[in-house]
Amino acid sequence: MRGRTSRQHVKEEEGKETARLVLRKFTLGDAPALAAYRSDPEVSRYQSWESPVSTEEAERLAVTLSAGDPRDPGWFQYAVERRDVPGLIGDVGVRRSEDGRQAELGFTLARAFQGCGYATEAVARVVKFLLADEGLHRVSAACDGRNVRSAGLLERVGFRREGHLVQSTWIKGEWTDDILFGLLASEYRASSATGRP
Numbered sequence: 556m557r558g559r560t561s562r563q564h565v566k567e568e569e570g571k572e573t574a575r576l577v578l579r580k581f582t583l584g585d586a587p588a589l590a591a592y593r594s595d596p597e598v599s600r601y602q603s604w605e606s607p608v609s610t611e612e613a614e615r616l617a618v619t620l621s622a623g624d625p626r627d628p629g630w631f632q633y634a635v636e637r638r639d640v641p642g643l644i645g646d647v648g649v650r651r652s653e654d655g656r657q658a659e660l661g662f663t664l665a666r667a668f669q670g671c672g673y674a675t676e677a678v679a680r681v682v683k684f685l686l687a688d689e690g691l692h693r694v695s696a697a698c699d700g701r702n703v704r705s706a707g708l709l710e711r712v713g714f715r716r717e718g719h720l721v722q723s724t725w726i727k728g729e730w731t732d733d734i735l736f737g738l739l740a741s742e743y744r745a746s747s748a749t750g751r752p
């Protein structure tokens with residue numbers, strides 16, 4: 556919470572909007588939708604959690620997530636909802652480094668809402684918050700080497716592929732590759748000036 560004014564804090568609590576989405580804190584009421592998409596094996600395939608996820612487990616998670624603050628070190632998770640239809644459709648996670656100058660992203664959409672550009676829109680908004688509004692130096696993300704939808708999203712938002720780790724993570728009974736992505740504030744400023752997201 557370094558250097559944060561109470562005015563900034565109130566503003567942050569209000570969440571973020573994009574053309575079609577609201578990014579806000581989790582609430583207990585999000586638990587059924589959270590349990591539903593975390594229980595979908597297609598959604599959890601390249602993620603660290605095991606499906607199915609019970610409503611009770613999702614309730615505990617929603618309560619924990621609702622207490623977080625996106626300016627603190629560690630993970631904060633935004634709940635993503637459409638502006639016109641209430642209800643959780645996914646989430647964007649941000650892990651700030653201890654010194655607050657870098658962050659790592661993660662993201663998930665319920666299957667019914669994939670293929671509409673919602674994840675690109677939500678992640679682009681969070682990247683703008685981190686690199687343009689908050690002045691972080693670098694944002695990164697990593698995905699399973701087979702997760703082409705995740706890699707495609709990151710490239711649409713402007714991330715640069717910067718590494719491929721071979722069989723670097725043991726997950727769900729197998730060794731998997733990780734593709735690493737990065738985006739510097741300087742690159743973000745340059746691409747914004749030339750019309751990129």
Ligand SMILES: CC(C)(COP(=O)(O)OP(=O)(O)OC[C@H]1O[C@@H](n2cnc3c(N)ncnc32)[C@H](O)[C@@H]1OP(=O)(O)O)[C@@H](O)C(=O)NCCC(=O)NCCS
Pocket residue numbers: 597598599601602661662663664665668669670671672673674675676697698699702704705707708
């Ligand atoms: C990763 C994930 C969020 C990507 O979702 P996605 O729907 O592919 O990504 P977007 O929301 O950006 O949508 C892009 C797609 O919508 C289409 N689209 C439709 N309308 C659009 C619009 N108005 N604007 C932009 N894109 C639009 C695009 O053409 C693209 O489709 P394509 O991939 O068939 O070319 C999703 O696959 C997911 O939740 N996976 C499970 C969890 C996971 O693995 N997370 C990543 C961990 S690293």
